[in-house]
Amino acid sequence: MITLPPPTPSAALPGPLETAWLALARTETCATADRDALHRLLPDISRLVDRFTTARPDGIAPPYLRTTRDALAYTLYFGPQTYARATQILHLLPPPVAPSAPTPPPPLRLLSLGSGTGADLFALLDHFTPLATPPPPLQATALDHSRAALRLLRDVFSTLRPTRWPAATLRTIPSPLPGLDPAAPDAAPLPAATFDLVSLHYVLNELPPEARQRVLAAAARAIAPGGWLILCDPLLRAEGDWLRPLRAWAIENLPPLALRLPCPHTTACPLGEPCHSVRSWTIPRTLQIFSTALHRDLRRLDYAFLAFQRPPLSPLPAHAWTLSSAHDLKGRTEVPACLPDATTTLLRILHRHCDAPTKKRLRHLDRGTLLLLPADPLPPPSGP
Numbered sequence: 100m101i102t103l104p105p106p107t108p109s110a111a112l113p114g115p116l117e118t119a120w121l122a123l124a125r126t127e128t129c130a131t132a133d134r135d136a137l138h139r140l141l142p143d144i145s146r147l148v149d150r151f152t153t154a155r156p157d158g159i160a161p162p163y164l165r166t167t168r169d170a171l172a173y174t175l176y177f178g179p180q181t182y183a184r185a186t187q188i189l190h191l192l193p194p195p196v197a198p199s200a201p202t203p204p205p206p207l208r209l210l211s212l213g214s215g216t217g218a219d220l221f222a223l224l225d226h227f228t229p230l231a232t233p234p235p236p237l238q239a240t241a242l243d244h245s246r247a248a249l250r251l252l253r254d255v256f257s258t259l260r261p262t263r264w265p266a267a268t269l270r271t272i273p274s275p276l277p278g279l280d281p282a283a284p285d286a287a288p289l290p291a292a293t294f295d296l297v298s299l300h301y302v303l304n305e306l307p308p309e310a311r312q313r314v315l316a317a318a319a320r321a322i323a324p325g326g327w328l329i330l331c332d333p334l335l336r337a338e339g340d341w342l343r344p345l346r347a348w349a350i351e352n353l354p355p356l357a358l359r360l361p362c363p364h365t366t367a368c369p370l371g372e373p374c375h376s377v378r379s380w381t382i383p384r385t386l387q388i389f390s391t392a393l394h395r396d397l398r399r400l401d402y403a404f405l406a407f408q409r410p411p412l413s414p415l416p417a418h419a420w421t422l423s424s425a426h427d428l429k430g431r432t433e434v435p436a437c438l439p440d441a442t443t444t445l446l447r448i449l450h451r452h453c454d455a456p457t458k459k460r461l462r463h464l465d466r467g468t469l470l471l472l473p474a475d476p477l478p479p480p481s482g483p
């Protein structure tokens with residue numbers, strides 16, 4: 100029987116994070132009300148949104164988050180989306196192996212490369228903090244060439260740390276991405292095997308194609324045994340399905356890191372179109388205002404991701420990956436999916452095997468949902 104993993108906890112932006120961002124927006128715009136602050140930042144946001152869609156520069160772009168105002172405008176519009184995407188992806192990872200008591204848990208070392216103002220790093224901190232009581236020590240590192248973005252990240256971290264991540268520390272590194280410059284491959288090197296999770300969230304797509312492999316290789320070297328490298332990017336570019344060749348290159352060149360998610364297999368991608376997720380989420384109040392003012396439909400998050408792990412590999416059940424939203428039919432749900440044998444098929448999930456909450460979730464399956472497959476059937480009995 101096919102089953103669903105536990106539902107993703109609300110990927111909505113946590114209230115305290117939104118409140119901290121809004122407080123900084125009020126200060127920056129000298130506004131007393133949130134709504135006024137948001138309206139004053141609207142032209143800056145509109146300019147940034149255009150930069151990521153119609154006005155994309157080619158090559159390695161200079162920092163575009165040059166001022167606190169740029170960084171705030173970026174954060175208020177893109178931050179909630181980043182936080183939700185990162186949360187949805189993290190939820191798919193197998194939980195870290197708990198250290199046997201009474202050994203104190205070792206610190207989890209988290210790195211965001213191209214962190215911007217840190218929405219993906221905050222999602223990492225929120226994901227790992229509740230996994231143990233007391234919370235495991237978390238060492239967060241943020242690297243970006245925008246000093247304004249890192250300043251904002253640090254401000255928000257300091258505000259929220261006492262109540263939200265009491266066991267976390269933060270280091271910010273103002274620097275170009277490691278591996279970027281082919282003439283200086285050792286510029287901004289990361290120490291080898293020192294991070295338990297490295298996130299490259301909406302960063303690689305901003306680099307020229309030849310630079311992506313170098314940055315990915317530098318990030319992979321920094322992963323500690325058992326650690327993860329997660330890259331997530333939009334695929335809505337004239338450049339097309341660029342993640343497919345990068346995936347093939349990574350499978351060939353990143354070992355011992357292994358591709359674990361979302362693909363149920365590590366052979367050639369069988370899809371006839373770019374693999375991506377289209378996930379529902381809860382739009383925060385701030386973003387509803389922007390979405391109306393800028394005429395943007397933000398009801399779904401559309402993104403692609405790859406998650407690699409350095410051995411020892413965590414157990415991960417055999418799974419299928421949905422390739423569209425599901426059709427809810429009488430007594431069954433049908434959804435096309437990618438399978439462990441690298442084929443795609445139309446899966447039929449019969450409702451009579453499911454409890455009521457599962458049936459309800461099956462009716463609203465998004466594109467990019469993980470389905471757990473039954474364990475291999477027992478081999479038929481042999482001999483008399």
Ligand SMILES: C[S@@+](CC[C@H](N)C(=O)[O-])C[C@H]1O[C@@H](n2cnc3c(N)ncnc32)[C@H](O)[C@@H]1O
Binds near residue numbers: 164248301
């Ligand atoms: C689209 S933003 C994503 C920020 C953050 N990861 C998120 O998802 O919210 C890309 C970030 O990468 C940074 N970046 C782009 N190219 C870079 C480079 N060559 N060196 C360092 N940082 C870079 C930018 O400054 C920006 O903060």
